[in-house]
Amino acid sequence: MDFSLTPEQEAFARTVEKFAREEVLPSVEHRDETGSWDPELWRKIGELGLCGLPIPEEYGGSGTDAVTSLLAYEAFTKGSKDPGLYLSLGAHLFICTVPLWLHGSEEQKRKYLPKLASGEWVGALGLTEPNAGSDAAGIETTARRDGDYYVLNGTKMFITNGPIADLVLVMATVDKNKRAGGVTAFIVEKGTPGFSVGRELNKMGHRTSPTSELIFEDCRVPAENVVGEVGKGFQATTDALVWERGVFLAAGSLGMMAAMLEDAIEHAKTRTQFGQPIGRFQMVRDKIARMKVAYDAARMLSLRAAWMKDNGRDGKFEASIAKAYYADEVVRVADDALQVFGGYGYMKEYPVERMYRDARLMPIGGGTSEVQRLVVSSMLMK
Numbered sequence: 210m211d212f213s214l215t216p217e218q219e220a221f222a223r224t225v226e227k228f229a230r231e232e233v234l235p236s237v238e239h240r241d242e243t244g245s246w247d248p249e250l251w252r253k254i255g256e257l258g259l260c261g262l263p264i265p266e267e268y269g270g271s272g273t274d275a276v277t278s279l280l281a282y283e284a285f286t287k288g289s290k291d292p293g294l295y296l297s298l299g300a301h302l303f304i305c306t307v308p309l310w311l312h313g314s315e316e317q318k319r320k321y322l323p324k325l326a327s328g329e330w331v332g333a334l335g336l337t338e339p340n341a342g343s344d345a346a347g348i349e350t351t352a353r354r355d356g357d358y359y360v361l362n363g364t365k366m367f368i369t370n371g372p373i374a375d376l377v378l379v380m381a382t383v384d385k386n387k388r389a390g391g392v393t394a395f396i397v398e399k400g401t402p403g404f405s406v407g408r409e410l411n412k413m414g415h416r417t418s419p420t421s422e423l424i425f426e427d428c429r430v431p432a433e434n435v436v437g438e439v440g441k442g443f444q445a446t447t448d449a450l451v452w453e454r455g456v457f458l459a460a461g462s463l464g465m466m467a468a469m470l471e472d473a474i475e476h477a478k479t480r481t482q483f484g485q486p487i488g489r490f491q492m493v494r495d496k497i498a499r500m501k502v503a504y505d506a507a508r509m510l511s512l513r514a515a516w517m518k519d520n521g522r523d524g525k526f527e528a529s530i531a532k533a534y535y536a537d538e539v540v541r542v543a544d545d546a547l548q549v550f551g552g553y554g555y556m557k558e559y560p561v562e563r564m565y566r567d568a569r570l571m572p573i574g575g576g577t578s579e580v581q582r583l584v585v586s587s588m589l590m591k
């Protein structure tokens with residue numbers, strides 16, 4: 210078994226990490242404090258090609274494989290120490306642009322993918338609702354056919370990039386009684402009459418990523434904006450599952466773990482108590498070792514899923530196993546890292562305080578840890 214990465218993959222990850230450290234890191238503390246979005250930063254990220262890495266070149270991306278994408282986005286999160294901005298980037302790419310690439314018609318792909326892959330447009334996925342989270346098949350936003358249009362009515366909740374999105378992939382049901390079998394995916398452009406941004410939500414973490422409700426009131430969407438088939442909306446997100454769990458959320462979690470481990474080691478070497486660096490104390494070393502073991506295991510599980518995707522295997526089961534592991538481990542790693550920093554870790558001027566808050570999203574977003582373990586066990590016991 211060959212575990213090595215190619216020199217090109219390592220060089221690309223280094224380039225992305227350097228960019229993130231130089232361009233994104235300097236302003237993250239301010240953006241986190243104020244909960245603000247910087248369109249200029251987004252433009253620079255787009256210029257580097259990061260808004261559409263895996264999208265094929267003919268649609269404006271780079272056609273980057275899953276393993277290289279995972280490494281690059283991990284490096285982005287590590288270098289920037291800004292998991293929030295990465296959440297926006299990942300949501301734009303992996304739960305909006307990638308499903309469009311995998312399931313859009315040729316016409317939809319030609320029309321939308323170049324704008325999304327370049328970052329000219331920001332994308333979002335509108336699935337979750339006030340009454341439908343883990344039970345996504347229970348969505349209540351309706352889509353009623355009316356001639357050449359569908360009329361959408363309902364409210365979406367917790368939508369990453371909601372306030373800034375130019376295009377939202379909206380899940381609505383054509384028949385609530387059919388549950389998952391009624392769910393249909395629609396492209397809704399900003400400015401479509403009847404579509405508006407609701408409350409902007411004030412979050413504990415990932416504050417550099419804007420989140421909001423979205424409201425649809427008799428919103429008329431052309432029937433040609435249906436993505437894939439009517440009643441098969443979940444197919445688009447299911448087919449993007451390895452990208453979502455094995456690459457997107459994995460890279461954010463790994464990047465946080467790597468950054469916190471690096472910072473904790475540095476602090477343990479330089480902070481002196483009882484006349485010696487705290488890193489000499491075994492109980493501090495124990496935390497450092499635990500962080501490294503969790504990081505390596507999480508990385509291996511994620512790389513396995515990404516590698517399977519690149520090698521023509523399914524990888525969805527493995528991506529769910531990876532998510533079930535790294536989402537909980539990144540929270541533990543954040544806790545250990547903060548403890549190594551003592552009182553300083555509790556202060557806002559240290560990145561570990563921010564990442565401790567950011568890490569807590571991972572067992573919630575993209576399918577909670579409980580749901581992930583349900584998926585793993587039901588695959589084992591079907």
Ligand SMILES: Cc1cc2nc3c(=O)[nH]c(=O)nc-3n(C[C@H](O)[C@H](O)[C@H](O)COP(=O)(O)OP(=O)(O)OC[C@H]3O[C@@H](n4cnc5c(N)ncnc54)[C@H](O)[C@@H]3O)c2cc1C
Pocket residue numbers: 300333334335336337341342343344366367368369370412415420570573574575576577578579580583
């Ligand atoms: C910052 C942020 C960004 C987000 N971005 C997006 C986005 O861009 N687009 C989007 O569509 N959604 C987004 N979400 C929504 C996210 O996917 C949901 O929060 C998540 O799916 C959980 O749904 P819920 O919050 O309604 O929790 P609930 O489903 O109400 O779950 C509450 C608790 O019950 C548990 N639970 C529920 N069902 C079961 C079960 N069958 N067995 C065991 N335990 C169960 C859960 O694990 C959890 O612990 C975002 C959420 C957040 C916080």
